[in-house]
Amino acid sequence: MQIGAMNNPTLPVEAEVDRIGRAGFAFVDLTMEGPAATSFDAKAVKGLLETHNLGIVGHTDPVLPWAYPLEGVRRACFDELCRCADIFAELGAKIMNIHPCYQAPPAAREKIVEYNAAAIVPIAEAAAQRGLALALENFLPPFASVNTFGRLFEAAPALKLHLDIGHCNLGGDSADAFCKAFGKRLVHVHCSDNRGRADDHMPLGAGSIDWRQIAATLLQASYNSTVTLEIFCADAEMGAIYLEHNKRYFARIWDEAKG
Numbered sequence: 168m169q170i171g172a173m174n175n176p177t178l179p180v181e182a183e184v185d186r187i188g189r190a191g192f193a194f195v196d197l198t199m200e201g202p203a204a205t206s207f208d209a210k211a212v213k214g215l216l217e218t219h220n221l222g223i224v225g226h227t228d229p230v231l232p233w234a235y236p237l238e239g240v241r242r243a244c245f246d247e248l249c250r251c252a253d254i255f256a257e258l259g260a261k262i263m264n265i266h267p268c269y270q271a272p273p274a275a276r277e278k279i280v281e282y283n284a285a286a287i288v289p290i291a292e293a294a295a296q297r298g299l300a301l302a303l304e305n306f307l308p309p310f311a312s313v314n315t316f317g318r319l320f321e322a323a324p325a326l327k328l329h330l331d332i333g334h335c336n337l338g339g340d341s342a343d344a345f346c347k348a349f350g351k352r353l354v355h356v357h358c359s360d361n362r363g364r365a366d367d368h369m370p371l372g373a374g375s376i377d378w379r380q381i382a383a384t385l386l387q388a389s390y391n392s393t394v395t396l397e398i399f400c401a402d403a404e405m406g407a408i409y410l411e412h413n414k415r416y417f418a419r420i421w422d423e424a425k426g
Contacts, residue, residue, distance in 0.1 A: 168421055169193035169222065170414050171395045176200045180207035181215060188219025190410065196357075196395040197258070198226035199251050213258050224355055224393055225255035225263035225299065234268035234286035236275060241286055249293050256297040262354055262393070263299045264329045265290065267310035280309055284322035291323045302329035302354050311339020313348045320352065331357040333366055333397070336376050343384045350388030358417065359397045368399040370409040371416055378417070382424040 171194035174183035233244035294301040360374030400406030
């Protein structure tokens with residue numbers, strides 16, 4: 168199991184990658200989103216990854232309307248996702264995530280899963296052409312259920328699962344249900360805590376999630392890959408403290424679950 172952290176998209180990417188490397192994480196979950204992380208010096212970032220012996224997972228803008236039922240909008244989003252995929256591949260990533268698209272005209276919202284299923288196929292193919300596995304992240308309904316993900320996996324057989332544990336605590340299917348249904352598709356995990364009301368991205372243990380049970384669930388699914396601590400804090404000094412504490416905490420409960 169490898170523990171990583173995400174760059175703050177309000178700060179320069181190069182500085183954030185250097186910070187994560189100096190903090191001793193195994194990889195950076197590199198999110199390419201505004202306001203400061205939509206573009207950067209890929210050569211400089213690659214040098215920092217090598218200097219700190221950091222791996223990388225690709226994370227895309229969470230609100231791109233890539234399945235919107237207007238061809239021009241979908242095409243623009245497809246081009247942006249291909250741009251991200253090119254950069255992630257250049258940096259050595261093997262996984263690129265994508266978030267569900269919730270945008271649709273009011274009269275067509277009942278077809279949102281159908282739109283996602285159709286639009287994700289060429290995106291998964293484009294990622295594969297660049298040596299990347301495309302992984303869909305669970306979030307709010309209707310993209311919080313095993314049933315919906317089953318429909319999307321049927322449409323795009325190469326699609327993988329990016330399991331966000333915090334999102335599983337917001338009323339959808341549990342992490343256990345996702346792991347039992349799609350454990351073989353699971354390629355990446357996000358961990359943050361909340362109290363079941365909002366996606367707060369709190370430190371592990373500050374909310375209502377049973378992290379020892381989560382560790383056991385992931386191990387039962389034979390998962391032993393990348394885990395991002397997706398913890399946010401307005402105060403940079405406290406954020407660093409939370410991340411360091413949670414890195415040690417999760418590693419300990421993982422070892423305990425392994426027995």
